[in-house]
Amino acid sequence: MWRGSGAVRADKVEWNSFFDAGNGNTANLILKYHEQDNNSYSQLTKAQFQQYGRKYDPYPATPSVGSNGKYNSYYALAQNPFQTFTAVLNTQFKLADNLALSVIPYYYWGNGSGVGSSSYALNRGSNQGGVFDLGNLPTAAQYNADGTPNSGVYYRPSRTQTWRPGITTKLTWDLGDHSLQFGYWYERARQSQTQPFIPLKSNGKPVDTWPDSNSAIVDANGNTVQGRDRFTVTPAQKVWAQDTWYINPDWTLIAGLAYMNVEREGTNHGSLNERPEKRNQTYNKLLPNAGLKYQLDERDQLFYSLSRNMRVPQNYVLYDKGAGSIDAEPETSWNHELGWRYSGDDMNLAATLFYMDFKNRQVSSRDINGDFADINAGSVVNKGLELEWSGQLPHHFNYYTSYTYTKAEQQDDLTVYNAGKPIVLPTSGKQFANVPKNMLAANIGYDDGRFYGTFGGKYTSKLYGDLTNDEAISGRTVFNLGAGIYLPVDKKVVKDATLRLNVDNLFDKKYLDGVYTTKTNAASYSGFRDGDPAYIVGLDRTVTVSLEANF
Numbered sequence: 001m002w003r004g005s006g007a008v009r010a011d012k013v014e015w016n017s018f019f020d021a022g023n024g025n026t027a028n029l030i031l032k033y034h035e036q037d038n039n040s041y042s043q044l045t046k047a048q049f050q051q052y053g054r055k056y057d058p059y060p061a062t063p064s065v066g067s068n069g070k071y072n073s074y075y076a077l078a079q080n081p082f083q084t085f086t087a088v089l090n091t092q093f094k095l096a097d098n099l100a101l102s103v104i105p106y107y108y109w110g111n112g113s114g115v116g117s118s119s120y121a122l123n124r125g126s127n128q129g130g131v132f133d134l135g136n137l138p139t140a141a142q143y144n145a146d147g148t149p150n151s152g153v154y155y156r157p158s159r160t161q162t163w164r165p166g167i168t169t170k171l172t173w174d175l176g177d178h179s180l181q182f183g184y185w186y187e188r189a190r191q192s193q194t195q196p197f198i199p200l201k202s203n204g205k206p207v208d209t210w211p212d213s214n215s216a217i218v219d220a221n222g223n224t225v226q227g228r229d230r231f232t233v234t235p236a237q238k239v240w241a242q243d244t245w246y247i248n249p250d251w252t253l254i255a256g257l258a259y260m261n262v263e264r265e266g267t268n269h270g271s272l273n274e275r276p277e278k279r280n281q282t283y284n285k286l287l288p289n290a291g292l293k294y295q296l297d298e299r300d301q302l303f304y305s306l307s308r309n310m311r312v313p314q315n316y317v318l319y320d321k322g323a324g325s326i327d328a329e330p331e332t333s334w335n336h337e338l339g340w341r342y343s344g345d346d347m348n349l350a351a352t353l354f355y356m357d358f359k360n361r362q363v364s365s366r367d368i369n370g371d372f373a374d375i376n377a378g379s380v381v382n383k384g385l386e387l388e389w390s391g392q393l394p395h396h397f398n399y400y401t402s403y404t405y406t407k408a409e410q411q412d413d414l415t416v417y418n419a420g421k422p423i424v425l426p427t428s429g430k431q432f433a434n435v436p437k438n439m440l441a442a443n444i445g446y447d448d449g450r451f452y453g454t455f456g457g458k459y460t461s462k463l464y465g466d467l468t469n470d471e472a473i474s475g476r477t478v479f480n481l482g483a484g485i486y487l488p489v490d491k492k493v494v495k496d497a498t499l500r501l502n503v504d505n506l507f508d509k510k511y512l513d514g515v516y517t518t519k520t521n522a523a524s525y526s527g528f529r530d531g532d533p534a535y536i537v538g539l540d541r542t543v544t545v546s547l548e549a550n551f
Helices: 046-052 140-144
Strands: 008-022 025-038 071-073 082-096 099-114 158-175 178-196 226-246 251-268 277-295 300-311 331-343 347-359 380-392 397-410 414-418 421-425 438-447 451-460 476-487 496-504 512-517 534-537 542-550
Antiparallel strands (some): 099 158, 251 277, 277 300, 397 438, 414 421, 438 451, 512 534
């Protein structure tokens, strides 16, 4: 459901082709293109949601004018156009009876922008970085005196274009009781991040919103004026080896070791506020994994797994001037799982205990432009329990239910800085932001091969919007309904077709769905307050009808 003024238009094309050469040699090509042209979807603070309700949109429906007589905020400035293209070629080769090779090249391209509803001033005095010659622009005083609301203020989107070619190769070699796998992954991502200034029409709307616009303001030398102009190259690679040892029919042992290396090469071309410079950083870790499975009988299995993972910081750490930004450590975690599975003729059960020990835990957050603005929360331990129960009932009915308990405990107090003064926030022992302690889902379904239907609900307990646990949104239970018909087809041209009806949020629950912008502290400590977290607004009751076909 759309809130406030604005609209969204989206087009999507997908192609999926499969070729079987026989003898285990196959190729699967998947192409996807998506284009959307829409206004940015606003998020709300808890106070806004409680005071105004879910229909509220903080972006003004008509242009807002500041004390200088200029447009300063308008929903039409909150634009989020984007294009993506993905290509994946999954090839499988059987080299011998006990030797198989998988080669999967891929390519991703994304091009678009995002921004809030504010306008941005640009005039002769804006060149703090000394990169541009703005002598061709009037002064702020001259703009303010011209009596025109759209002069000297601009639409300044945060534009991002990304190219990500890569390839994954795996060789699987079966030797007696052992299945050996050797793999290599390589990707060389490039990303351009800019902030051009686009003129406004007399009605306050930008003259153009797409990234390939030729309307951007240039300086006296013909250079496009940028509020940000960065180009990042990220070569990344991972090599691994793994042995799966089938000790006997009951016992299976898995052991592997991977090495991951990620480089970030950042070029700041300079902007209104920054001088040109180049900075780079390298991240690498050894990532072992191990697992053990024991088959108690034909239905019951016990298992344990251990793995180490790494997540590198976002590329903005190359450009931020904050103390230690470029030296930000990658997030690492040791993940343990211990569990039991039961597989019956008409019922499946699973119970899993998990323990995850994070170092340099990254809080995934976003700023007003939709750009990542992560926080290093130090050490965090996630531990809990997952339960699953599913099965078949008489007369074509089925069921599924699951429960998850997660205690995500921060281990360290967090130090922040206010005007250069360190402030220690009491985060140790607090629940990690945006992680609910309890989640329960249940679903009942029907499928007789011609008609199907589902009805289910999901309960999510309260979750916090900040690391000090000073602000939380309440828990909620949301129900969904689905039904459909498998249409008869000739199987020659159309392999299958389905008419679907879905009703999300069946009882029209009003709720906040999760954290969009995480804050360190929503309450004041030693005179410092990070601000209000922003939340994703849960959708109204939404009815969709779709017709799907495979050829």
